[in-house]
Amino acid sequence: MKHVIWTALALACATVSTTAVAGDAHGTTADEARALAETGATGDFARSLQAQEKRLQAERSYYPAMFRAAYARYPRIPAGALEALAYSQSRWHQLRPDRNGEPTHGDMPRAWGVMGLYAGDGFADQVGEAAALLGTTPEQVKHSPSTNILAAAVLLDRELRGSARDDEALAQALQRYAGFGESPGATVGAVDAYARESFAFDVLLGMDRGVNDNGIRVPERAVQWERAFPADTLARLNAPLVRLDLDRDTVETEAFAIDPRSEQLVTRQAAGNAVAGNGIADAGSVQSLATVDFPGARWVTSPNYSSRGGTAVREVAIHTMQGSYAGSISWFQKASAGVSAHYLIRSSDGQVTQMVRESQKAWHVRSHNPHSIGIEHEGYISNPDWYTTAMYNASAAITRQSCARYAGIVCTRAMKTYTSADLSDSSYDILGHQNLTDNSHTDPGKYWNWSKYYGLINPGSGGTTKIVDSFESSVGHFVTSPAYSGSTTGISTASTAARNCSIRHGGSCSLQVRLVDNTSSSASWAVRLLSGSGNPGSNTALSRNGRVGFWVFVAGSGMSVAVGIDDSDGTERSTSKAVPANKWTYVEWKLSDAAQWNAWAGNSNGAITASTVKLDAIWFLHANTSYTVNAYVDDVQLRN
Known part of the structure; x- marks a missing residue:
């Protein structure tokens, strides 16, 4: 068998x-x-x-048993850590770089197996170290999924020093485990430390949110972020602090505050203190925004750049890293790597790190370097699950800014499809690495959705319905549970949001929101079901001239729904609408009608005033009840 x-x-x-x-x-x-x-x-x-x-789902069905075997052998590893580690490194896909036909990306060290283990070439030799600890061969670690998972487990178990099993110990162990940066025992530079922190953060984020999509299963459990990282690191990493009790939070100080809109820790120190002498600017500070060319990006200095020599910028080149966000940050800051890009984008939430100023030439596309902007996207070309909505949105925002900033870049002169004719055409202003005549690379590959990207950088207008989330193939923007937001009251962490294909309004599937009462609270239910994890940068731009709405089905009476909208001056919340039980009902709100909006957080004024806005959340409102209530959402949309 x-x-x-x-x-x-x-x-x-x-x-x-x-x-x-x-x-x-x-x-x-x-x-x-x-x-x-x-x-x-x-x-x-x-x-x-x-x-x-379909093929990825079939492959992934074998991994849960392998994870269970690894936990049985190494019981010190916290539950969910291995699944989250595999999600962060490979999206649960066996990496086989010797068979993918892709040239090494800037000689980026290759990762192997479902756990994405490095085998030297500039990073740690995790494969060799694990093989020695397991008493097996490096080839077995590279090519056998079960051995690869055990290899990651033995390495992580080695780093889980002492008896502590809290999030602080796990975060530190993951940073030691990461596999990049200076050799063990050496002094770790600031950029490598940041890369290792980013790696640990991404693994913990998978555990904190949980994943239940396309065959990937990472169990959700609340991460104590304030224990996992120091306050300045939390602000720099965009760490979610959604489960903190804001009234008793000891992290909030004179230097740090919690943004009520995003529920994240942000810096509030003076601009003069924003940048330490390590090349890393703190997010949220005035000087950080002045340092970067794209507002909201993190700044990490790469030594791999040179002068454009007066050449005008006229091109945006789209890349796939063939590796992780954290690993690429570490690699691009090495002078010996001889490679860089202007921007790197994280898959999980669309976080942007800038490593080269746009006024300088990054080293990413050979003869095209003098006139191009380079955007690197986390992931591998063989696996479309890396190309998330948050990543597309962040990347498109950078490209739209480039179109506005440089006369030589026109957003309508972008690739629309992936065909042999397109791949041989380098006349586009916005194109893939694969299009460029003196490059042998094939990224971003055939799973990069050029049609979707074209629509994001050229938003349409007038007389259309824009489906923001249909839930046919994934949970879309709704990647967190109903209890995830700190603004949510009345329900327990047993509440879930998952794709369901037995009840739907249109198509094949909907989003099932299962609301379970918190028996220790008598508070009414006010559920802030976050879109894009509450991060405006992870959401799709919507025109103020439209009406935002969705179809909803509630298996019980007494439910009202509303939406939150991130406006230019804060987050506004709509008036609530009561929905009848056991029938599909369409609800919508006109964005330009001030009578339908109330001030909620930030400097909001109870009116939608920006020309484009973002959906912050869908709200479910109900009197306290001991019953579990199932609600279903379908076809979240904007109608013009």
């Missing part, structure tokens, strides 16, 4: 290699076609994307 399982897994892993994936020979159903069209995916691209997702 065991031989059959491993053989099937080997076939599944081979199926999802980065060689060409054929389209679905059986075509798509009407519902599948509608869902794909709503994401901007059509034709051969849509069928290829759908086929790859």
Whole structure:
């Protein structure tokens, strides 16, 4: 029986290699076609994307048993840590860099297996170290998924020093485990320390949010962020502090405050204290925003740049890192790497790090360097799950800014599709690394959704319905549980939000929001179901001239719903609308009608005043009850 399982897994892993994936020979159903069209995916691209997702789900079905075996062997490792580590490093996909046909990306050290272990080449030799500890061979660690998971487990167990099992111990262990930066025992530089902190943060974020999508299962459990990292690190990393009791929070000081909109820790020190002498600017400070070219980006200095020599900027080059966000930050700051980009974008939440000023030439596309802006996206070209909504939104915002800033870049002169004709055409202003004539790379690859990206950098107007989330293939922007926000009251952490394909208004699936009463509280339910984790940068821009709405079905009476909107001056909350039980009801609010909005957080004034805004959250409001209530949301949209 065991031989059959491993053989099937080997076939599944081979199926999802980065060689060409054929389209679905059986075509798509009407519902599948509608869902794909709503994401901007059509034709051969849509069928290829759908086929790859099915293959990834098949591969991922084997991993939970392997994780359980690793926990049984190394019980000191906290539950969920291995699943989150695999999610952070590979999105639960067996990395086989010797078979993907992709040139090494700026000689970036390659990662192996579902746990993304490094094998030297400029980073630590995690593969060799783990093989020695397990008494096996490096090749077995690289190519056997079960051994690869055990290899990561033995390395993490080694770093979990002492008996402490709290989030502080895990965060420190993950930073030692990371595999990049200076050799063990050496003094760690500020940028490498930041990269290791980013790595640990991304793993802990997966545990904090939980993941239940496309075959990936990371159990959700609240991370005590204030214990995991110092306050200045939390602010720099965009760490969510959503579960802190703001009335008793000891992290908030004269230097730090909690933003009521994002529920994140931000700096409030004077501009003169914003940048330490280590090349890293603190997020949220005045000087940080002056240092970077894209507002909100983190600044980390790379030595790998040179003068443009007076050449005008006329191009944006889209890249995929073939690696992790944290690892790329570490690699790009090494002079010996000889490679860099202007911007790096994190998959999980769209966080942006800038490493080269736009006025300088980054080293990313050879002869195109003098006239291009380079944007690197976390992930691997073989796995479309890296290309998240938050990442697309952040990247598109940088590109839209480039179109406004440089006369030589016009957003309508961007790639729209992935075809052989497009790949051989380097006349676009906004194009992939794969388009450039003197480069052999194939990123961002066939799973980068050029049609969606074109729509984000060229937002349409007039007489249209824009589906923001259809829930056909994923939970979209709604990646956190109903109890995740610190503004939520009355419900317990047992509440969940997950894609459900048994009840829906249109298409095949909806978002099921399961609300469970907090028996230790008598407070009425006020549930802030966050969109984009409450981070405006992770949400889609909506026109103020439209009406925002969604379909909702509630299996019980007494429920009202509302929405929160991130405006230029704060977050406004709509008036609430009562919804009847056991029937699909469409609810919407006109963004330009001040009578439908109330001030909620920040400097909000009870009116939507910006020309474009972001959806902050869907609110569910109900009197306190001991009953569990199931609500379903479908087709969140903007109507013009």
